[in-house]
Amino acid sequence: MTYQVRRAGRADWERLRELRLAALRDPVAHLAFFEPYEEAVRLGRQEWEGRASDSERTILVGEAEDGTWVGMVGVHGLVDHVEVVGVYIHPEHRGTGVAGQLMRTAIDEAGGREVRLRVHQHNARAARFYEKLGFRPTGASAPDPRDPGLVAYELVYRRP
Structure with missing residues (x-):
C-alpha cells in the first residue's frame, strides 16, 4: 500500500477529531498523549478547526x-528547534512504512533545525523506531503529568 503525507487544514477538523480520538483510545498509543479521551471528546467544532489549522503547529x-x-504527527516549530508531538499510527497500518514517511516529512519541515520529541518509558516500540531514524537520547526527561512516577525521555535528531 502507498501513502501520501499532507498537512491537515481547517476543513479536515472532523477527520482529525476521529483520528485523535482513536489515538486516545488506543491501548498503547494513548501513552504519547497527555490529553485524556474524556476531555477531547467534549471539544466542539471550533476547537477542532483551530487544532487543524493552528499557525504554530x-x-x-x-x-x-x-x-x-491512517496516522498523524504534530510539528511545532520553535526558534532553534522543532518539536514533534502527537505521533499516532492506526494499528492496522503499523509496520507499513507510513510512520517513516510521516517522520521524514516532519524532519524535512524542520529545515535543518534539531528535531526533538519525547517517548514514554513504557513505549519501547516507539523508542526503537525513533532510534532507527537517527534520534538519540539527550539525557533529559519529564514526568508524566498523569503519573509523576513515570517519565518521558527526550530524543533529538540532528542532521548529519
Missing part, C-alpha cells in the same frame, strides 16, 4: 490510497 497526516487517514 502543523499536523501532518498519512493518507491511504482510499483516502483514509
Whole structure:
C-alpha cells in the first residue's frame, strides 16, 4: 500500500477529531498523549478547526490510497528547534512504512533545525523506531503529568 503525507487544514477538523480520538483510545498509543479521551471528546467544532489549522503547529497526516487517514504527527516549530508531538499510527497500518514517511516529512519541515520529541518509558516500540531514524537520547526527561512516577525521555535528531 502507498501513502501520501499532507498537512491537515481547517476543513479536515472532523477527520482529525476521529483520528485523535482513536489515538486516545488506543491501548498503547494513548501513552504519547497527555490529553485524556474524556476531555477531547467534549471539544466542539471550533476547537477542532483551530487544532487543524493552528499557525504554530502543523499536523501532518498519512493518507491511504482510499483516502483514509491512517496516522498523524504534530510539528511545532520553535526558534532553534522543532518539536514533534502527537505521533499516532492506526494499528492496522503499523509496520507499513507510513510512520517513516510521516517522520521524514516532519524532519524535512524542520529545515535543518534539531528535531526533538519525547517517548514514554513504557513505549519501547516507539523508542526503537525513533532510534532507527537517527534520534538519540539527550539525557533529559519529564514526568508524566498523569503519573509523576513515570517519565518521558527526550530524543533529538540532528542532521548529519
